[in-house]
Amino acid sequence: MNKFMTTFLQTYVSKVRAKSFIISTLIIILLIFLAANIDRIIELFDSSEEVTTLQVDAEEAQYGAIESMFASMDAEFEIEPYEGGDAPAGGAVLSLEETDPMAFTISAENDLPDEQKTEIETALAEVQRMNTIQALNLTPEETASLGESPDITYDIAADDGEAEDEGSAADMNPLNSIIFYVTVIIMFFIIINYASQIGTEIAMEKTSRVIEMIVSSVPPVTHLLAKISAMISVSLTQLIVFVLAVIAAIQMFDFNNLISEFGLESNDRTVTLAVYSLIYLILGLVLYLSISALLGSFISRMEDLQQALLPVTMFSLIGFYIAIFNIWTSENMLVIISSYIPPFTPFVMPLRAMHETTGQVELLLGIAILIVTIAAVIWLAASIYRNSVLSTDKGILKNLKRIRRE
Amino acid sequence: MSLELNQLTKKFNENTAVDDINLTVPTGSMYGFLGGNGAGKTTTFRMILGLLKQTEGTITYNGKPIDYSVTNRIGYLPEERGLHPKLKVEEQIRYLAQLKGMSKKDIDVKLDEWLERFEVPENRDKRIEKLSKGNQQKIQLIASIIHEPDLIILDEPFSGLDPVNVEILKKSVKELNSSGATIIFSTHRMEHVEEMCEELCILNHGSQVVSGNIDQIKSDFGQKEIIIEGDHDISFLEEMPGVLDMKQVRKKTTLKISDEQYAEPIFKEIIKLGYFKRFQVNEPSLNDIFISKVGRKYE
Numbered sequence: 001m002n003k004f005m006t007t008f009l010q011t012y013v014s015k016v017r018a019k020s021f022i023i024s025t026l027i028i029i030l031l032i033f034l035a036a037n038i039d040r041i042i043e044l045f046d047s048s049e050e051v052t053t054l055q056v057d058a059e060e061a062q063y064g065a066i067e068s069m070f071a072s073m074d075a076e077f078e079i080e081p082y083e084g085g086d087a088p089a090g091g092a093v094l095s096l097e098e099t100d101p102m103a104f105t106i107s108a109e110n111d112l113p114d115e116q117k118t119e120i121e122t123a124l125a126e127v128q129r130m131n132t133i134q135a136l137n138l139t140p141e142e143t144a145s146l147g148e149s150p151d152i153t154y155d156i157a158a159d160d161g162e163a164e165d166e167g168s169a170a171d172m173n174p175l176n177s178i179i180f181y182v183t184v185i186i187m188f189f190i191i192i193n194y195a196s197q198i199g200t201e202i203a204m205e206k207t208s209r210v211i212e213m214i215v216s217s218v219p220p221v222t223h224l225l226a227k228i229s230a231m232i233s234v235s236l237t238q239l240i241v242f243v244l245a246v247i248a249a250i251q252m253f254d255f256n257n258l259i260s261e262f263g264l265e266s267n268d269r270t271v272t273l274a275v276y277s278l279i280y281l282i283l284g285l286v287l288y289l290s291i292s293a294l295l296g297s298f299i300s301r302m303e304d305l306q307q308a309l310l311p312v313t314m315f316s317l318i319g320f321y322i323a324i325f326n327i328w329t330s331e332n333m334l335v336i337i338s339s340y341i342p343p344f345t346p347f348v349m350p351l352r353a354m355h356e357t358t359g360q361v362e363l364l365l366g367i368a369i370l371i372v373t374i375a376a377v378i379w380l381a382a383s384i385y386r387n388s389v390l391s392t393d394k395g396i397l398k399n400l401k402r403i404r405r406e
Numbered sequence: 407m408s409l410e411l412n413q414l415t416k417k418f419n420e421n422t423a424v425d426d427i428n429l430t431v432p433t434g435s436m437y438g439f440l441g442g443n444g445a446g447k448t449t450t451f452r453m454i455l456g457l458l459k460q461t462e463g464t465i466t467y468n469g470k471p472i473d474y475s476v477t478n479r480i481g482y483l484p485e486e487r488g489l490h491p492k493l494k495v496e497e498q499i500r501y502l503a504q505l506k507g508m509s510k511k512d513i514d515v516k517l518d519e520w521l522e523r524f525e526v527p528e529n530r531d532k533r534i535e536k537l538s539k540g541n542q543q544k545i546q547l548i549a550s551i552i553h554e555p556d557l558i559i560l561d562e563p564f565s566g567l568d569p570v571n572v573e574i575l576k577k578s579v580k581e582l583n584s585s586g587a588t589i590i591f592s593t594h595r596m597e598h599v600e601e602m603c604e605e606l607c608i609l610n611h612g613s614q615v616v617s618g619n620i621d622q623i624k625s626d627f628g629q630k631e632i633i634i635e636g637d638h639d640i641s642f643l644e645e646m647p648g649v650l651d652m653k654q655v656r657k658k659t660t661l662k663i664s665d666e667q668y669a670e671p672i673f674k675e676i677i678k679l680g681y682f683k684r685f686q687v688n689e690p691s692l693n694d695i696f697i698s699k700v701g702r703k704y705e
Contacts, residue, residue, distance in 0.1 A: 006504045014493070209488030213549065216455045216482040217505035219474050390457060 284346025636682035
């Protein structure tokens with residue numbers, strides 16, 4: 001076994017077997033399974049009970065109007081005339097007072113679920129509207145014109161006609177949005193979690209001085225690359241476990257309701273987005289973990305670690321915010337420019353990938369920028385590590401000066 | 407076949423840490439580097455191992471420069487001790503030994519052997535951070551020699567150990583040497599070098615004061631020490647030719663003479679006075695050599 005693999009396996013196995021890894025992975029898996037059953041869990045704590053029959057206490061004319069309104073809305077409960085007494089089990093009583101506007105009272109044993117309340121309220125508002133229209137003796141044309149929307153056109157000189165290009169909520173496919181959000185959030189979560197781990201891993205060896213024994217056996221650059229690769233593999237292992245948990249949850253539980261409710265259907269951009277999101281996710285992790293290794297190799301005291309890793313936190317946070325807060329205006333200048341700035345590219349490019357207006361060239365250019373940056377960061381980290389590995393100077397600046405000297 | 411340093415120099419900016427060292431470590435020898443703090447011992451070791459690049463000069467081992475292709479045959483115990491605090495002893499040694507090219511199976515066998523030898527077999531499953539400093543040092547030493555290297559470099563191996571452990575360590579180092587390994591170690595304790603080494607190099611502020619075979623150095627040095635014990639007054643000896651220095655403490659007199667040839671006339675002179683309990687001619691101590699070469703006492 002070569003020395004790269006020795007260090008790689010030692011780091012990988014010790015990290016994957018660490019309690020922190022196992023516990024954090026289990027917590028996320030648990031959350032995934034809880035999220036998959038969220039409707040059932042809500043039901044569990046929901047004291048409201050769906051009604052199956054609605055007895056209507058009203059004049060015959062109004063009864064007919066109400067019944068046909070519910071029928072036109074495909075209500076899932078029976079409409080019956082009121083039979084007197086309390087509301088029957090699993091049912092509710094709707095009584096009408098013919099005031100202007102009309103007053104309705106709904107009596108039931110238990111509280112009604114929110115969806116049913118909304119359904120009933122919508123139907124009753126429509127009944128009220130029809131009633132008012134009748135009272136005003138409007139012609140059918142007049143009635144129809146009541147429902148029309150105004151025609152509004154924005155004519156803004158400064159927009160230069162580009163306004164139409166801006167991505168908007170209207171062309172947002174919910175499934176694509178979810179892919180984007182999941183990519184960006186997972187990337188941010190893993191970066192924040194693993195940046196400090198790889199920084200600690202590298203700084204610990206330097207501060208404990210074991211590094212001198214190690215680099216007397218293996219070249220420092222090989223050692224550093226093995227460490228970085230191992231940590232990236234650990235993060236990808238966790239990612240794969242999460243993906244498997246999601247797949248398992250989909251297999252085990254019925255998602256049809258959730259999917260149809262949110263309209264989660266793919267469109268012609270979904271595959272492009274998914275592929276590029278995955279590529280940017282992996283490149284983003286490699287980039288940020290390499291930067292963390294670079295910063296970790298600057299320091300020789302554990303106390304300086306958090307300070308040294310500040311740029312990682314800052315850049316990932318800024319990239320994350322640019323991506324998340326521009327989801328409705330994804331083709332503005334900030335997004336376009338920041339998508340070519342390496343630390344922000346992995347966060348912002350998946351956002352651009354959602355939209356038809358972003359061509360393959362731009363997306364591939366982003367990948368090229370990241371690969372070049374990663375190579376530069378690893379090269380820099382390796383040369384700094386090689387020169388600073390035996391340095392015990394305190395403070396980042398002193399170490400930098402020392403690196404220049406040697 | 408040996409380790410050779412030629413005109414080895416290391417400068418850190420204006421500061422010369424090691425200045426023009428020339429020496430040969432014969433294969434299979436036990437070689438001592440003696441010097442106080444800042445003498446350049448660690449810097450020299452780091453250059454030998456390729457951890458620091460020399461400013462000038464060459465280092466060859468068996469005629470070739472030292473690089474990572476030969477590090478599997480070299481064992482190194484750094485002066486600054488440190489191991490992965492969270493790893494178990496077994497995991498730590500296995501990792502470091504694998505980096506030296508050992509197989510897991512060999513490591514397991516050898517590890518048990520060495521833990522027994524250093525009288526710490528119960529520590530195999532303990533985390534490094536739970537061990538005492540002395541025991542951590544033993545573990546680190548095991549890690550540096552478990553792969554049975556040809557060349558072993560030990561930087562201050564005895565510092566921080568209690569006398570019992572120093573003896574255990576000395577015994578093991580001697581055994582490794584007698585089984586064929588070339589051993590270089592640094593120390594600031596002269597008695598360790600005198601006791602264990604055939605060869606030595608004394609460093610002072612980065613410069614090589616003296617180096618080579620200890621017996622040869624002592625005999626080349628010329629000066630001898632005579633110890634005389636008896637009841638007679640021998641203060642007149644101070645005036646005799648070749649006597650450099652004389653110290654009297656009660657009935658014991660210590661003389662320094664510039665050459666062994668002056669011992670015989672002194673002996674002949676004192677036996678005229680009668681019975682003496684002791685007349686002994688000693689080789690000079692390393693301390694004497696150091697003082698004479700550097701012009702001050704060894705730290």
